[in-house]
Amino acid sequence: MGLDDRKLEVLRAIVEDYVATQEPVGSKALVERHALGVSPATVRNDMAVLEDEGYIRQPHTSAGRVPTDRGYRLFVDRLSRVKPLSPAERRAIERFLVGAVDLDDVVHRAVRLLAQLTRQVAVVQYPSLTRSAVRHLELVPVSTTRLLLVMITDTGRVEQRVVELPGPVDPEEITDLRRVLNATLAGVKLVDTPPLVQGLVERAEPQAKATMSTLVSVLLETLVERHEERIALAGTSNLARMGPLDLSTGALRPILEALEEEVILLKLFDEVKAGSARVRIGDENEVVDLRSTSVVSTGYGPGATVVGGMGVVGPTRMDYPGTIATVRAVARYLGEMLAQH
């Protein structure tokens, strides 16, 4: 593993040039564009070593070199520093997120912004409800045996669900139920509701027990568990930019398919942290269909808490420092928006 400084410098130059030009880079072009202070021959020797170690490869004998997934990994871990955002980008972020009218709007603006700035496919998970608290529960009769259960959270999210009741209930009962539910749950974080909710059923009036039980199970199953499933997506048209190379082989289809599966997308955000971006390069991806891409993801939320994930999906040949910076910046602004809300 004897990679001295110059060899690392060569690797960095290769990655940067390849990302910029999308073409295999040769030793001569390298010394011309980067002040390496050595001759092409020397660079060739270094490249041979880098290739032995698996950081770069030749698409064909006697073509230039291209970074491997491993090479990108080394580049990301050790050779790149975070690229500060341009003032224009900063302004774009501020302008885009200001003026959002509700949660949906905020999330949509954020994905579009991210897609536009990175010129890649952007994915934003809706804020998870587990960390938010119940602000209000509303029961609206739809028919004698059906109720609309509406939950409003302190993050501004509204969830609703029609509940089929075991038997008819009259308006006073509903008023009662509403009062009890709100008294017990208002202000409580969703993660903390399950134990409280059990008690509700036990303490309910005998004749209301069945109804309450139904309500409670719906509350748990649907509202609390289904919450993290929503995803916003933007910039799929940027996939067409991935390069006619991969495009003609029909490699696009599986990627588009994966992007349509919310379940798959949610996997991208397993264990994301706020503040730092995680980079999954090519084969490192757990999602098989995305093995030909790289995913840069991070968590966002008010302060340091994470209420959701966001990120971008793009070619392994991407501008990692720039993308990482943008993803983190948008996540930070989004977090701030939520904190204000």
Place this chain on the structure above:
Amino acid sequence: MGLDDRKLEVLRAIVEDYVATQEPVGSKALVERHALGVSPATVRNDMAVLEDEGYIRQPHTSAGRVPTDRGYRLFVDRLSRVKPLSPAERRAIERFLVGAVDLDDVVHRAVRLLAQLTRQVAVVQYPSLTRSAVRHLELVPVSTTRLLLVMITDTGRVEQRVVELPGPVDPEEITDLRRVLNATLAGVKLVDTPPLVQGLVERAEPQAKATMSTLVSVLLETLVERHEERIALAGTSNLARMGPLDLSTGALRPILEALEEEVILLKLFDEVKAGSARVRIGDENEVVDLRSTSVVSTGYGPGATVVGGMGVVGPTRMDYPGTIATVRAVARYLGEMLAQH
């Protein structure tokens, strides 16, 4: 315009073969696959006429013929009868839509189903609110000067919006406002609300006038006007199926871009009717970026009323009879689902 029956039959054969094989179809192959009862030479003469009339064209001299937009149009209008759905498709539709838990779920299932059955890009507009009625309005205080306004409609849709009030209001005032709003608007169709709502401000207590006025304007602007904007999309990966032909030219990008613009998608559903499908072939599309595609759209709703549009976007070379049948069938089932709801 002397197109006798056989020439029409030839056109139909060309369309069907081209749709099936995606390759220009020649006179010889045509007589082999279709019992036209004449020789290739005769078919060639017919094809020459069809080409003169602009229904088919040759990609290159001495290649087979390909239908033009005009040819597809004639085919759709006069040469195809509705293809009955296969029992498998019927079953798929029933199975998919049953078991939906709420409006979001219904719409999502419908769009995915449509994409799957037609193997194309499916688009479903959320039910418009103009024809539905207010079931309940709820006001939830978020802070002293902020209210969450929630509207529940009889189609099961819930719309919410945070309202910034001109000044602080206390809980009793809110209760009052809620009562007045519901007394006036519950059961009223959204299209009929504007006149009623004006009266609300005038009749409000002097000190509540400003608050009521704010609420009312938000109600009108946001809830009533923004309602038709939502769109569900599925099957974009099917675009990759459009054929490497158009794909390599980079024609995919504008299409993907158009599909990301909700405003554009909504244009597809201008003036759709329930029951009959509308077909826009190639250049007939108003949306310029979709001029290389065909759009089959229809309206849906409970009974014969239209509360939203749905359709598919695919290559001009598509199975029109099958697609039309599927779009109509899914629309009908979706309408039924809404009627039950």
Place this chain on the structure above:
DNA sequence: GACTGGCACTCCGTAGCGACGAGTGCCAGC
């Protein structure tokens, strides 16, 4: 008059070939 068989023609797609150039690996020399 309508259809058919035959024929020459066009032109796409593919394969083979050679020149060119980019890039490499290696080696001798500094």
Place this chain on the structure above:
DNA sequence: GCTGGCACTCGTCGCTACGGAGTGCCAGTC
């Protein structure tokens, strides 16, 4: 340890040849 030089590889491009599919047209037949 670096460099210049050199032979070699191999992909790309342009050219040519050619087979095949398909056409348009014409003369002949029913």
